[in-house]
Amino acid sequence: MSVVIIGAGHAGVNVAFSLRKRKYSKPIYVLGDEREIPYSRPPLSKSTLIAELPKPEFLYGEEAYKDKDILLHLDAAVSKIDLENNKVFVKGEAFSFDHLILATGAAPRTLNICGSKLDGVFSIKTFQDAQRFSEGITDAKRLLVIGAGYVGLEVAAALNREGVNVCVTEAGERCMARTASPELSNYVESLHTKNGIEFRFSAQVDEIIGENGHVSGARLKSGELIQTDAIIVAIGSEPNTDLAEDIGLEVDRGILTKNDTCTSISNVYAIGDCARAALDDNAAIRLESIHNAIETADICAANITQQELPIKETPWFWSDQLPYNLKMVGITSDKSERLIRYDMDKKSYAVFHFADGKLLAAETVDMPRAYMFARKVMRSELSVKRELVSSLDVDFKDLIVAS
Known part of the structure; x- marks a missing residue:
């Protein structure tokens, strides 16, 4: 029997290596739904967008997986989990497990309005997304960013430094409102504004307008028309919980877990962006950060190997803008x-x-x-x-x- 990890992002890869570090000797399968070897996500909204020849920054080289006897399967989207027989199915192939780890991450929220499917409208989650965006804005002089969270501001900053005229719309009253204080929001906004980035707050995009199948502008509910050559949609993310719901796990804005990454089913764990963990005061929180992905991966590995759980650090985050x-x-x-x-x-x-x-x-x-x-x-x-x-x-x- 073995450990099967669904998801090959920071959390999924790190739990595999942490298990080996903790002397887990049984087979470990990492099932990733992308074709690339697992890579770092933060550059996707920054340096990858403006590189002449974008390349993924791999978390580990291929040899590292072989050295640790970690069985990495790419382009391996899971179609079904059979809990009764402890099997995971990928394109008809079955993977048996003692322990199942869900590291399914989160996906960008979609903007379902008129014109959202036009060429030149992008969102970024994968390296392929970032590559398409980079190739699709080669001649762009104007960019509209919908959403003033961290990803939206990182994209805005990266393109602004390349000489693109950037406008950011935000449905809320300030940037980074979900996680940042008003003081930080105002200061960061001032830095972007001084560098020529425009903002529209309390502004909802009503429709996206195109010419010959390609985006040419966006109309706000206020009636204002913002002309643009490309649009990036960065309005947050939703945890990938479909597989968890299919097997009856408790889900509420994320896969609910205890502090030790255990879910409501004894041999199933959830880590990283898809998990919403209990706090000491009986509240729960879903954290999207590299630190959280790595930390929950190590806690999960310690749990499976029945070792002392590492002490949780205070959550921390970072962002490069301008x-x-x-x-x-x-x-x-x-x-x-x-x-x-x-x-x-x-x-x-x-x-x-x-x-x-x-x-x-x-x-x-x-x-x-x-x-x-x-x-x-x-x-x-x-x-x-x-x-x-x-x-x-x-x-x-x-x-x-x-x-």
Whole structure:
């Protein structure tokens, strides 16, 4: 018998290698539905889009899978899971398992409006998507980005730096509203605006207009017509839960799991973007990040090999936009006390979130020491001199209350 992993993204690949690192000796099958060897996803919305000859950045070379005796199957979309007989089916071929790991990821939300199927309308999830986009905008002078989340802003920034005129529409009132504080949203918007990117907030696209089968513009519900040569749809993602639902797993905006990646079925696990994990306060959260994919992969491997579970780190995220690096640690809250540290000369910026006197989260832009300070404080549960956090005259090490 064996472990079967459905999904060959960061989570699926890392759980396979983590199992081998933890001395799991039985067969491991990784079933990926793409043709490429598993690759890194973050470059797809950044460097891949503007490369002359885009190439995927592989997580591991082919030899690494052979060396660890990990059986990687590409172009292997799963059609059925037979829980009664512990089998997974791919194009008629059956894979038997002791443990089944769902690492099915998430898919971009679609925009189902008139004109959304025109040539020149793109979304990005896979390397093939990014390659098609790169090839399809060779002569584009104008780009419309629908959605001002992290992916939308990364795409906008990448094309802006290539001299393309970029406009971003957002149905909400500000950018990155789902995960970022209003302070960070406003600061990041100002950076993009200063670089020539236009924004339309509280703006819903009503229809996409085309000429000769190719996109030429988009009309907002306000009536405004935005002319463009290409459109990228970046309105968030939905977890891939179809297989989980087919076998009766508990699903609610993601595959529900415990902290140890276990699902409602004893030998089935869910990790990465498709999973929505329980928190200590009985709430649940679905995190989309490389850190979460790698962390849940290792927890799952420890669980299967019956080893001590690694301690979960405070969640952290990052994003590259224009020449700026954004790093966030912790889960922000609208109810937190927020303190700003801003270095105008360096254009570096940080928002510190406090609740009940403790540092809850930090959002930083080109302020790596602030980010590392926040991670250290939260990891060790240190106390901070909140009244001095905003002062550039006080070094980060001097903000920690001596024990």
